[in-house]
Amino acid sequence: MPGSTLPPFPDDVRTHPLLIIDYKLIKVGDVEEINRLWEAATTIGFWYLKNHNADQEVNDMFDMGAETMALPLEERMKFEQGDSGRSFGYKKAGANAVDAAGNLDSVEFINVSKDDALAYPEVVHRTYPSTVNTRMENTIAPFVRKGLEVTYVTLNIFNEKLGLPKGTLERLHDTEEYSGSETRCIRSPPTQVKEAMKNPTLGAHTDFGSLRYQSFLHNRLGGLQVLPPGHDEWSYIRPIPGHAVCNIGDALALFGGGILQSNIHRVVAPPGVQAEHERWSLVFFTRPGNSQVLRALVESSHVIAEAVKNQPDKNFETGSTAMEWFARRIKYQRINNRTGPETWAASRGTEHTPTAV
Numbered sequence: 001m002p003g004s005t006l007p008p009f010p011d012d013v014r015t016h017p018l019l020i021i022d023y024k025l026i027k028v029g030d031v032e033e034i035n036r037l038w039e040a041a042t043t044i045g046f047w048y049l050k051n052h053n054a055d056q057e058v059n060d061m062f063d064m065g066a067e068t069m070a071l072p073l074e075e076r077m078k079f080e081q082g083d084s085g086r087s088f089g090y091k092k093a094g095a096n097a098v099d100a101a102g103n104l105d106s107v108e109f110i111n112v113s114k115d116d117a118l119a120y121p122e123v124v125h126r127t128y129p130s131t132v133n134t135r136m137e138n139t140i141a142p143f144v145r146k147g148l149e150v151t152y153v154t155l156n157i158f159n160e161k162l163g164l165p166k167g168t169l170e171r172l173h174d175t176e177e178y179s180g181s182e183t184r185c186i187r188s189p190p191t192q193v194k195e196a197m198k199n200p201t202l203g204a205h206t207d208f209g210s211l212r213y214q215s216f217l218h219n220r221l222g223g224l225q226v227l228p229p230g231h232d233e234w235s236y237i238r239p240i241p242g243h244a245v246c247n248i249g250d251a252l253a254l255f256g257g258g259i260l261q262s263n264i265h266r267v268v269a270p271p272g273v274q275a276e277h278e279r280w281s282l283v284f285f286t287r288p289g290n291s292q293v294l295r296a297l298v299e300s301s302h303v304i305a306e307a308v309k310n311q312p313d314k315n316f317e318t319g320s321t322a323m324e325w326f327a328r329r330i331k332y333q334r335i336n337n338r339t340g341p342e343t344w345a346a347s348r349g350t351e352h353t354p355t356a357v
């Protein structure tokens with residue numbers, strides 16, 4: 001894992017500031033802090049989270065990721081996610097397009113389903129490499145539980161702010177229902193500084209699910225970029241040690257009638273000389289239960305009904321369950337399914353500038 005010898009994040013690149021939200025405060029209902037979270041969620045949909053107390057879980061997850069990527073490629077490939085629209089498993093570098101032209105990604109990752117982690121040794125969706133299995137109970141399940149805890153605290157705050165009946169969002173993300181929720185450990189290869197900006201390593205996208213809980217705790221390298229609303233240039237999110245970066249995905253943006261923002265982002269090589277180092281990142285994605293239909297909850301909240309009425313040009317009825325939405329997006333990112341630029345278009349979600357790469 002990257003150690004203390006990493007070069008610092010440079011000061012001469014464009015960054016976008018995010019609000020820092022104190023998890024300890026929102027958890028106990030601090031009104032001012034909750035209002036700051038709401039401001040972040042309804043403007044850019046990204047924020048830093050501190051005091052989430054997940055250092056141990058995060059460290060262990062990075063170890064799991066490193067152990068998995070150290071397996072021979074042939075072994076990892078036995079667990080590759082495949083082209084059918086399933087996310088769980090290993091994704092090799094170059095399996096996905098990063099843009100409409102079909103340029104390839106260069107990140108590899110290991111995704112573990114929340115359902116498989118919590119049910120282990122029972123197999124719900126699929127099996128995993130030995131490095132995952134040996135850490136399923138002592139590393140992955142604790143990280144999933146931590147991610148879910150943060151998720152429910154956040155969802156319940158949004159639920160109230162959106163004027164929804166108590167427990168609505170929590171029910172749509174019921175832990176008991178199988179879902180696309182998963183952990184992801186990502187490795188981006190080092191690159192030459194002059195090569196670094198040629199292609200994104202992970203193409204421009206909005207997240208598919210509801211919330212992403214990402215940690216840079218043991219990774220000081222940049223690379224995540226956002227295209228803030230109203231901007232036409234990408235900005236880096238500066239990694240802050242000990243702070244997670246959280247963001248809203250398409251599902252929550254749809255449930256809330258566009259009040260919560262699912263913002264477009266991508267991953268590029270780390271800035272400056274950081275590019276010469278391997279980049280690791282770790283994510284927990286919360287996605288709605290498989291059977292839940294992605295649409296604005298207009299019947300349950302006046303606030304949402306009003307918001308939808310005020311955006312007549314936008315479609316908040318996807319006619320798609322969370323499972324279908326998720327499978328479609330994964331499937332059409334896979335380069336093996338590409339027929340032309342229309343395949344990239346078929347992988348898109350709520351991105352407002354779908355041509356950005």
Ligand SMILES: O=C(O)CCC(=O)C(=O)O
Pocket residue numbers: 184186202207223224265266267281282283
């Ligand atoms: O590695 C990162 O910083 C972000 C990854 C990401 O956006 C994703 O996996 O959806």
Ligand SMILES: [Fe+2]
Pocket residue numbers: 205206207265
């Ligand atoms: Fe993402």
